Amino acid sequence: MTRAWTLPILLVLGGAAVATGQIRGGSPGTAMVFLPVFLALAAVYSPLVxxxxxxxxxxxxxxxxxxxxxxxxxxxxxxxxxxxxxxxxxxxxxxxxxxxxxxxxxxxxxxxxxxxxxxxxxxxxxxxxxxxxxxxxxxxxxxxx
CATH class of the missing domain: 3.40.30.10 (Glutaredoxin)
Known part of the structure; x- marks a missing residue:
């Protein structure tokens, strides 16, 4: 069961890391684009779909x-x-x-x-x-x- 959630969790963590990097770099708008994209991918690749x-x-x-x-x-x-x-x-x-x-x-x-x-x-x-x-x-x- 845990491997079913590995990719979605990695996508959420990756999206959070990218968004955090963008915010620290002074681009909160870019962060607001990347985070929903990563979250949507995590949802699609999760068993919840x-x-x-x-x-x-x-x-x-x-x-x-x-x-x-x-x-x-x-x-x-x-x-x-x-x-x-x-x-x-x-x-x-x-x-x-x-x-x-x-x-x-x-x-x-x-x-x-x-x-x-x-x-x-x-x-x-x-x-x-x-x-x-x-x-x-x-x-x-x-x-x-």
Missing amino acids: FPRPIGAREAQRRSEADGRPVVYWRPGCKYCIRLRLKLGRGARRLHWVDIWRDPEGAAAVRAANDGNETVPTVVVAGRPHTNPDPAWVREQLSRPV
């Missing part, structure tokens, strides 16, 4: 019941962030599994990707799809069960 993750076993059970896809992801993955942002509110309808928090989820991703933890891996009707197009994932949400 994603819906609450569940375990792989629970996600699979729910997916079998409601037919919705399961997304295996990890914090800091730019492709996961792209998928999440492009899905918008529809992302809440998916079942999200953080492979850094769930060893079973990580094992499922490795099994689907020749031993690699390549994310996002989206499982639709029991078939894994590695780094699919967000439009395709959105289309899977609109299909009847």
